[in-house]
Amino acid sequence: MQKTTEQIKYKSVQTVFNKPFFASSDGVIKIYQNDAINFLKSLPDNSVDLITTDPAYSGMNQMLKLGKGKIIGTYKDKGENGAKWFEEFHDTEKNYAEFLNECKRVLKNDRHIYIMFDSYSLLSLAPMVRQIFDVKNILCWDKANIGLGHYFRRRHEFILFASKGKRHLKSKAIPDVWKIKRVTKIKYPTQKPTEIFELMIKGSAEDGFVVCDPFLGSGSAMIASIKNNCNFIGCDISEKSINISKQRAEEFFKTGKDILQPQSLLSDDNLTNKLF
Ligand SMILES: C[S@@+](CC[C@H](N)C(=O)[O-])C[C@H]1O[C@@H](n2cnc3c(N)ncnc32)[C@H](O)[C@@H]1O
Known part of the structure; x- marks a missing residue:
């Protein structure tokens, strides 16, 4: 049977997407440019030890009318064509x-998953996680200083913590509020402090675990994995993110320095700081 143009196009895109855009020489880090769902579909069953991710929910921007609907500072790229800073994942219930x-x-x-949520998607999408995983807790990232916001100034985000099967946390001394300052002078919109992902890893990973983030952004989860002796596999749809x-x-790898976050962003919280 002759293939349609669509089938041929799809196949060639898949072939390119299945090749890592970057792999470290020892193969410990692999990143792909791909859509999150396509990327996950390309991975074998039971191949990942920990998922730590921060999806680009579209709901918040579409549904919450905050000011001019801008959530993340200057939402439009400063570039010529007014393109968005980044793609949003279409978080319909079906897609989610x-x-x-x-x-x-x-x-x-017997492994863990951490998914970050903004306030809107926490109400709309997070309940779906309970149908698929065992939800264990909702953690709070306390950004230490207030940000923008009309109805109370924003200072936090949520992280849903769940498991597939049974697994204890590695430490019983980690609080459920993580006080970590925001990244200032970000080079990628929504760049998160590496310490957030480090805490997830410190709670749930052993050396050599494969950590996966299908919404890679600036690669904060990747850096957290390297710092904590884990392997990492991730993807993002955006070329800017992957580059x-x-x-x-x-x-x-060359210098031991994190060019996007040169300094620790830990705040004045002894319980969290003790883990670093
Ligand atoms: C909130 S950001 C992640 C930020 C990241 N945690 C960091 O610290 O830099 C979400 C990312 O999801 C990506 N994205 C949007 N739609 C996607 C999709 N369908 N598949 C994969 N990535 C997608 C965006 O390009 C963006 O980089």
């Missing part, structure tokens, strides 16, 4: 269920 089911399929048994993450990893 597919995403969660793929996360479950690729995650090994910046590649450069960040290469520099980190």
